[in-house]
Every structure is written in structure tokens, then in C-alpha cells.
Amino acid sequence: MTAHDWNALVRERLASLAVDPARQLDVVDELAGHVAEQYAELVAAGVDEARAVAEALAPLDERARAAAATAPRALPLAGESPRRERLAMLGYHMRHACRMLLRERGFAASAVLTLALGVGANVAMFAVVDAVLLRPLPYSNANALVVLKHRDERTGITKEFIAIGDYVDIAARQQSFSALGAYGTQRATVFDMGDPFEVSALLATSGVFDALGVEPVSGRVLNPGDSRPGAAHVAVIGYQFWQQRFGGDRRAIGRGIRIDGDNCQIVGIAPPGFRFPPNAAADVILPSAIPLAAPASRQSDWRFAVARLKPGVSLEAAAANLTAISTQLADAYPSQNRASEYLAVPLRDALVGSSQTALWLLFGAVGVLLVVACVNVANLMLARALSRRREIATRRALGASPGHLAAQFIAESLALALAAAAAGILMAQWGTRTLLSLVPRSLVVTGLAEVQINRAVLAFTVALSIATALSFGLLSMLTTRSDTGSTAFTTGRATLGRSTRRAASALVIGEVALALVLLVGAGLILRTFARLASVDPGFRGDHVVTLTTQLPADRYRDSAGRQAFYRRAFESLRALPEVQAVGVAAVIPLTGNNWSVPFERADQPVGGGQRPPDVGWQTASAGYFAAMHIPLLAGRLFDDRDRPDGPRVVVVSRTLERRFFAGESAVGRRANVDGVIAEIIGVVGDIRRASLANEPRPDLYYSSEQVPMTTTTWFVRTGADPARLASILLTHLHAIEPQILGLDSRRMADVERESTQVTRLVLWLIGLFAVTALALAAVGVYGVMSYVIRQRTREIGLRVALGATRAAIVQLVMRQGLAIAVGGTVLGVAIALAAARTLEGLLYGIAPRDVTTLAVASATLIGTTLCACYIPARRAARIDPARTLTES
């Protein structure tokens, strides 16, 4: 007789039973004793040795096939130190969990995939949220940075820039900021360093450097003297510019550089990576001229302003200080400052703007998606618990404590969640790349370029996965706990108890409700998009090409020179066969621009020395209206009569006429526009100027002859290929002025499309999340209905035997499915109504609590749920009563 290590053989077979370590030795020893005696008896009875071993061990193999399949490592033994023992147990649980999952590949794959979907979407969105909203801006203590904004209390129009007169007075009076600076950005041309080239210039006062806490690499930053009128021209150059153009040579300091016709002396080099605003490269930094005292015409010039809150001063305190100053200024200069208020806005909010709402919304949506995924996996685990009940009961009977079983559940959940995290990160990597490729080029969101899967994102993923594992692990454990007792072991029937079934139904109702919330969100955004797509912008952008150009400022300082250039250019371009109409304007519609200017009727001044209300303004030539098909409704457009030195004329929009001349014609009337009397010569149709979602506002147009600019946009209507046209136009303009710069060219149709791009992007994403959630909910409902039917097989068999028709059985099951669907829908509608406010900022032309959307989403959800129920219902109807009854 061969000697067998029965203990080892038994332990190997009991590896999966997670017996209480304190009792393990005893249990293994006792079972081994039993097996040994059985074996001895079999051999004594003449059974051959190998068969005797197999037969003696067979009952254990049957119960614990699991462990026999792979050669398991030894159980951690009792008697080791508690800490090491716990660690050993953890390792053991994890190994065991991995083995279980490898064996149940179908289950593991569906669970991992479902979770990976949720985790991946969350990681991708978190990467974006982190880069755009969470990661600190690249300035020291950036949370204390604010920008100032101006608000017209009557129209509610908020502008990011402030009038120069107000800037000077605020700088003198404010007590909340440790530093305040004014700035602006522009494209500038550098001459005398080979061919002229274009750079991004930051025009700033020394306060900008103080506020941002920027120290130069070499030399100095700007000082207050540089911004005084008549100061010598100086420049600070950007680090990258210094490296590229001066090869990093420190002797660059002190050298001259000709920028836009001014000879500037380089006084310092900005630190590497310095950008301000964060989305604009600062190749060169030039002093922004600030008058010593506020000029009489306070609004003659505009600046952006950035400030740093003094330590201990809150945003609210700063806001109160600004309001107090606004009131003082309004009292002192009622004609210019009445009803204007200055606000302090955190720099981050100002940079991120409206994308913030969309980002948080999408982040919320992926969170909901993850919860739905967790519920589904909890359901999968419940279904699996059915087939594992005997195993669990055996373990408990063999002395596994509830704690051990819980540890095993958690270990399995954790293994699933970590696998899902790995898959999720891969999905997120792909997802962020796709997401970013969908973001329009024109959408400038700070930080978007820096989106990456970095340490913060990985930490988030791991934390998320552990939270996920705990939640679905506990969910499934709590729902099975009530009936993992001895009844399962003795009855041996795989069933879910009433409480488990109820818990599973509750989970699915929750899941259906969350899917509905996403569906409603997607529906609202879809309808917003449809509304935006059907908005008439007031112009026809198809077949219009825009080309933005800049004249060299130094050569076109006087308006006569600019005028001569534009006349020749119009003549030359109009002669082209490809060109049907050509005009110029300062602003491209639908690009968010909302310049405004105070306007009042000359015959009805606002009076009381008050500031007139603001209207939008634009500079345009007659050809602009022709090229854009903006209809002339009354009067005439600009023509040769409107001399640069002649009386000021303006064209107004229909809304302006209605607002200011109620029922009368505006043509021929005179108006005071920002202190200058102008004659209204024509009325044109309204256009949506800042964006499609902004209702037309009162607008006026200056003549490009009377108010010419060095940077303008050409609008050309063409029948030819728009892609080729831009270069043809530029060639012709070059022939007239060799130094003209082509800055950008876009088709107006693209501008229109890009103006709804954020909505389109949000729509795609939330739509995708909603459809995924819907599919997951359908799978969840299908799963629960399948258990319920397995559970009720005998009852259904009995009903069929007693004469119930197949249709009646289908109806019976569908009724139960309908209860889940309706329960989920009611709950979902309640959540959607409560959460409606969060969507407000993203919607256009539709209420957040829109009844139609709620109804359609609910109907879709109930329909899908019922479809998911139909398959188990059909299966129930096919139950063979004879078989189910005899089986019992």
C-alpha cells in the first residue's frame, strides 16, 4: 500500500472552501482521517489502488471541483502571526477569486466589459474635467486670481473688458487686490529679422506680472514706468521666442527689435512656459499704455484686467469693494457710468466659460452610467449566486465565517473591478483621443490641449474601481445574505428567496430610473440641437468664404492710406470671375463677439445725464450685406456719398428700429452713438450675431470707409470652389500691398456649423451614454425576469396544467415586467424633474421640464423594457407542465 498524504489531498480539494483558518487544521485532519479509512476499506475489499484513492476522494471532488481543476497553492496555515495571516488570507482570496473568474469566463467577460464601459467613460471624462477644471492654472496660487468684467445693469450684457477711464480709477481706489494689471492681446509683425513674421503679442502693464507672480529668466519684467505715456519702447520676449530667434543668447537683452513699426529695446526674458491668457502664446510682451489720470472720454479705450486678491480677502469682499467703486463712479460720471457695474470673476471661471456646465453635466452623466453598470454587475453576481448557493452553503457548514464569505465576495468584486479598470483605462485613452478630435478648433477651452491620462487620472481610476467593487460586491452580498443559510444546502434547489428577488427588482427599478434620466437629458439636448439647426441666422452663409487680413500698422496709420488700399482691393477682387459679391467687416457673425456701444435718439436723449443703453456694433462695407444676403429693408446702404471726412452715417438693424423708433421709420433720423451724432441711412434685416442661441439684439453698422481698421475680414460670395478661393484672394491683395498678412480663412458654412459644435458634441456624448444605459437597463430587466421565471417554473407549469393559455402566461410575465418599467419610469421622471435645473444653461428654445421629451423618453424606456421582458415571457409560455410537475 502506497503511503498517501491524505491531509494534502484533502486540503487541495478544500482550497476553495475558505474555512476559518483557526479550524482549518482540524477540519482537514478529520476529513483526511475519514478518507483514509474509506480508502483502507476499499483496498481491503480488493479495489485496485488508484480506484480506491479516486473513490475515497470523489465526494470532495464533486463538491469542490473548483479547486481540483488547477493545482492550488497551500492554504495559509493557522498559527502564523495575525497580521501575516490576514495578508496571506487576502492573497489567498484574490488568487481564488482570479481562478473563479478564469473558470467562469462568460460571466467574467460580461461583468468586466460592462464595468469597463462605465469606468472608461468616467476616466475619459475625468481626464477632461481634470485638465480643464481641476488642475491648477500655471500661476502661483492661481485661486486668488480674478478677472474684472463689466455689466450693463439695464441690458444684462456682460463684457470681459473695462473702459480705460474706469480702469485708472479702479486701480487708484480699490483695496481688495494686492496687484491689478491691464492687458490685451494682438497679432504683431516683427521686422528686420529676415522676412517680416507674425507673432502673438501680449500688451500688459506691470500689474499683470505682479498679479501672476512671474519672474524673468533674465533682465526684468515690465515696470509701471513702461506704461506711462511717452515712455521708451521696450519689450519682454517669450522664452520660446528667445530660444528660436536668439538661440538662447543672454546678450539678446539690450538689443533692439522692430515690432509693428516701433523700435523696442528688449529688457527681459519671460520664464519658460509663460502664457497669458493661458491659451495664447506670448511671443513678445509689450507695455500697455495707461494714462496717468482717467481721460474725459472714459470709454475711449478698452482693456482686459486681471488681479490678485489680497491674502485673507474673499471674492465676495472684493465684489463688494468693486460695487462700491462702481457706485462712486456712477455718481461722479452719470453720463458715462450710470448703470454700469464691475464684477470680479475667478480667472478659471472666466477661462472655461460656458464649457463648465457642459463638462460637469457630462461628468454627471458618466457617473450615472457607472451606477447603472454597477447595478448590472450586481445583478450578474446575483444570478451567479444562484448556481453557487450549494458551494456557499457547504463552506458555511464547514465553518467559513460570514466574514470569510464577505471577504471572498469582495475579493471577487475587486478582481473584476481591477480588470475593468485596466480595460477602462485603455478605453479612456481611445475615448479622450476621439473626444478631443470632436472638439472644434475654434472652441478655445483652456487646458483642453493638456488632456492626458496622468497620475491624477490613474489615482482616480483606482479609487473609482475600488469604490465600484465595494458597492456592487456589497450589493450582491446583502441581497444574497438572507438565504445563504442551511436551507439551500439541504434542499439543494437553486432558488432566490423572496427578499433577494425583491432586492433584485429594486435594483433594476433603480437602473431603469437612471437610464430614463440620461434619456431625458439626451432628448432635451437633441431638441435643443434641432431648434438651433432650424434657427434662421438672418444671413446666408453657404458659398461665402471669409478671409481675415492685417495691414502693416506702421504704413497705414492714417485713414486715407487705408481707404485707398480698400478701394483698389475692392476693384481688383470684384473683377475676378469667381467673385459674385465682396465686402469687408470687422466681426465674423456667430463667433461670440458682443461689442456694444451706447446709443440714443438725437431727438430723445436719455436725459438726466444718464448713460444711454448699449447696442451691438459692427463695421461693414456695402458689399458685406450683399455677400451675406442680409436684406436691405429701407433706405440705402453705404456708398460713395459717405466720405470719410463727411457726416457720420450708420445702418441699423430692424430690431434697433423697432426698439428705438417704435412704429416709425428710422431712415433719415439722427442718433447719438457714443457721443457722435450720426445719420441713419438704412435699415437691414436682423442677424444672430454672437451665437445662434442669442436672440437678435439691436445692432448698428458703421461704414468701413468712415471707421476703417487694419485687421478686417473679407466676405466673398462665390460659385467656385471655396477652398481655392482664399489663396486667389490673398494673391490679389498681395499684388496691391505686399506686406498684408493673411491671418485666417474659413467658409461661413463652417463657422455656422462650429457655432453649434459644443451642443453637437454634448448631444453625441450624452446620447451615447443614454443609449448605453438603456441597453444595460434592458439587460438588467432581462436578467431579473429570467430569474423570476426560473423561480416560478412550477407555478407556471401548474397554471398551464390547469388550463392557462400561452397568451395568458406571456401576459402574466409581461405584467410583472411592466411593473418594473413603470416603477422605474416614475422614479426616473421624479429624478429628471428634480435635476432639470442643471441643464438650463445648455438648452435653447426648450424648457428643462419639457413634457413631450419626458413622455417620449418614458415611452422609449417602457417599450425597451417590455421588449427585454418578452423573451423570458415567451420562454415561460413554452414551459412543459408535465415535466415541471413530475420533477417536483
Place this chain on the structure above:
Amino acid sequence: MGSTRNFRNGSAEFLILSLVGERERHGYELAKLIERRSGGAITFHVASLYPTLYRLERRGLIIGRWIERAGQRRRRFYRLTPDGRDTLAAQRRSWKAFFTALTRVARLGNA
């Protein structure tokens, strides 16, 4: 599901309590005894017997102790606790009543 198994499910604990009630016994002995006395109609194997024993022990009806003898594996012997004795007496009464009822109804005695 065979009748043997149903019978066993309902009576497993009773059988074990009865056998342990006679004298201290170890697991293998219990399995053999049940098989032999039932003429092979009831069998217990290792994975079903021990869970029942541990359950009874946890409920305080039986108590086990290791006994070592020279030249043999150590064995765990189980005996009844006072609680176990009461439970066994109660179970005996109810099984007896049940069999009496069965006999009367199904005329088992006259078969």
C-alpha cells in the same frame, strides 16, 4: 429526486443524534453505521456528513474531542451534550408520533 434523499434530508440530524446518543462515535464510524443499519438505503459521504456534524456542534447539541491512540490517526469523537439529549428526546417523540400516524393512515403495519 429520489425518496432516499428526501428521507435523508429530513432525518439526517435525527439519525446522527441517535447514534451519538448511544455512545461516543467518530465520523467514519457514523457513516458506516448509518449505511449498515439502513441496509445501504441511506448513505453519507464525507462532504455531506461533516457539514451536518459541524452544524450540530455549532448549535451545541453535540461536542467533539480528539482522541489519539498509538499507531493510529487521531480521530474526533462526538457525544451528546445535555441540550442534545433533550433535542434527541423531543425528536424521538415527534418521529414516533409521525410513524404512528403513517402506520394508521397508510396501514403500513398491515402490509
